[in-house]
Amino acid sequence: MSSEIPVKQVDPSPGSAKNNRKGEAVDLYASRKKIYVKEVKGFFQRIRNVSLTLLMGMYFLFVWLTLDGQPLIHFDLPAREFHLYGATFYPRDFFLLAGMLIICAYGLFFITTLFGRVWCGYTCPQTVWTFIFMWVEERIEGSRNKRMKLDRAPYTTEKILKKSAKHAIWLFIAFATGLTFVGYFYPIRELIADLFTLHANGWAYFWVAFFTVATYLNAGWMREQVCLYMCPYARFQSVMFDPNTRVVSYDPNRGEPRGSRKKGVDPKELGLGDCIDCGQCVQVCPTGIDIRDGLQYECIGCALCIDACDEVMEKMNYPKGLIRYTTENELEGKPSRLLRPRTFGYGAMLALMISAIIYVLATRVPAELDVIRDRGALFSFNGEGRIENSYTLKIANMTEVPQTFELSVSGLDGIRILTHTTVKVDSGENRPVPTVVDVAPESIEQTNSEIRFTARSVTDPSLVLETESRFVGPTR
Template sequence: MSQDKIDIKDVTPKPKRKNIHKNSGDRFNPSNRIYVRESKGTYQKLRRYGGWFLLVLFAGLPWIPFGDRQAILLDIGHQQFNFFGTTLYPQDLTLLALLFVVAAFALFFITTFLGRVWCGYLCPQTVWTFMYIWFEEKLEGSANKRRKQDAGKLTPNLALRKTLKHIAWWAIALITGLTFVGYFVPIRDLFINFFTLEAEFWPLFWVLFFALCTYGNAGWMRSIMCIHMCPYARFQSAMFDKDTFIVGYNTQRGEPRGPRPRKADPKSLGLGDCIDCDLCVQVCPTGIDIRDGLQYECINCGACIDACDTTMERMGYEKGLISYTTEHQLSGKKTNVLRPKLLGYGAVLVVMIALFFTQVASVDPAGLSVLRDRNQLFRTNNAGEIENTYTLKVINKTQQVQHYQLSVSGLADASWYGKQTVQVQPGEVLNLPMSLGIDPQKLPSAVTKIQFILSDNQDFTMMVESRFIKKL
């Protein structure tokens, strides 16, 4: 019998120290609250500026006028999606599918390259959460103060400040709900009707629904959304590799960690550069300790980097103990940025963007659809002609009044019964009943292919195929 021994590795979890970030040590328990400490630094400035830019963009776009309406109006009721001078209809929604594909591959590319920077800097959940935390800090105090207050009795002063906080939260939530719904209904009328209590049921319902979601997500759920509900946190590992830039802790430089006097030489004390101040934990919005290694809860917001750099600067140490780095770099290897997976995502992204803009450029300024009368496929009229009846739907996708001419090809000497020149208002769908009649002797077969032609006074021409039926 072989005497070779099987290597055994002890994988028993080490007991964790008490998490100062919450009321309890179990950070996976949704009932535990995270008291996020304010962090200042380069990355937090970048996050705040990016967040404010998106907030201004989100709040301002629906107020931009364009002609007699707002520039962006996704009018679901009339099935018209207006983007400045372009109007899209349901038949143009392949553009939306292409846009989603572009967004997906952009997310894959950015995640493979820079990890979860979308989550940390641009995700609405993060932007609104930090905005709510800002009001919380201004009205209730710092993280340590809030923790002590919540552990004690509710005083009248604290109750007043908490009430003001929730009023501010609800005000932001209502403005958010109104703005979001304002992309789908005229926003000026929506605001007037809402504050004069004249809003219709469905707009009012959706405003309150999205306000409640904003209040609940940014005010109460916060990291629970990122950790337990967001699918992105779950499938991001499929895009990560050892060359993906993440927020990482330099273990070789920082360990063993421990407190020490500011002027003491850490090497003489047998310590690394980490002074175990726990600021990186206190500023983390998802409540993790980055020193435990890569964790899917990390949203790459850089708060721990700024907090650690501040501590390193005060201690007189080199910054970058926690930094944006890669697993290869942390292990002393070279980071390979231009790797096949990243190049593949980039190539597909470029192709999808090109297809999207090609599709946008090819959107027709008008539309034509042809419906045959199915109750009576054909009939003989008073002139002895075989007559087929159609309904033509002419769509003006531009923002100007248009005059169109209608004609038919493939049916020589046919008589046109109905209007052949029409005026169509911007965004209008004109239903035009008409008939074609022809001497039965001039029909080559029982069923003849024909094309209806729509043209304007410029260079636009559209053809739609249909059938002319002589007999069954």
């Protein structure tokens, strides 16, 4: 049984960019054809180079930076401490991570409704590393035509040397990537020393090897396959697009009908549009699509086709912008709006979440005091005839230094703490403190009274913790 489905062009519109495509068959089980991406220079490529340099610089540099003796970014999983830019977070701060992920999601939705997949084209890690690997390939094996010719040629000493050099550099970059990633969890200076002296934990070797292999395969071999088949963003992006979304588009009204011609010839005299059908936009596309076929989910918005087409238009003395960032409405001659209800909705939720996280961080106290009343006994009388209640105070120190706290209680006349009132809590420790409180019977006016525990830091007088609890006594 054949696995091919015949596909026929049914769009009868004369201005369609697909009119010159005849009936063709799509093989459902065709093997992947390697994409040879042609190098191009231009405005958007320069923007990508800047973003790539900044992102890679931050990734490889931040792991080495320290602040007050602590790594600038360090996820200490065994100690359950997460050091970020001088602040320390603990598992109890997990809601902050959830909030940051929500911010990232709404930020992605907001940008996508405005400018499509610019995240994919300029900042996605898969794109960043893929472009680095392609740059290495271009430097070693040569231009697109030379790479194609080299792959078709039999193995010679030259071919083996070039292929070996390329893969060796790829593996080095992949190893540096894996080592750096693990360095955010295992201090990088210790990690390097332990790895090469064979004193590192077995998991360190495993994860460095894992991310080395993953980077090498994803950026060196799979490339566009990750974007087309593994990344979910390519699949659900369409629900955020509308006719006002600005995406990389080909203008068929200006470009069709396409056809080759000599420089200096007026295309109108030949009955042609501005597209000379040179195929440069296809040759530079990292996912191998033809942007002239319209918007496709494979397009990552990298704008390489814009730079390539603008270069051709400039040589032909035609206006640039045959392929450009534009909207569906603009292509149809309709007005296009940047701000609309959908963008306002995503923008409002994004601003709300950012404000909430900023407020939580600004008001976050680097310590916590929780009080748990002993429910095993309501109350008891001691030898002085005073009424006792038992509690467990839990003091969490989330600062970078040990803290000594002075404990006190208030809320009833003459109430006092019978146990230790001075407690030392190490950095990152959540210490339980059994506590007994008593009060004279005549001070109790009701069976259940509100009291307040206070833990005041001796080390840092500005750090004062307070929490409420209940004191239970007999019925008068």
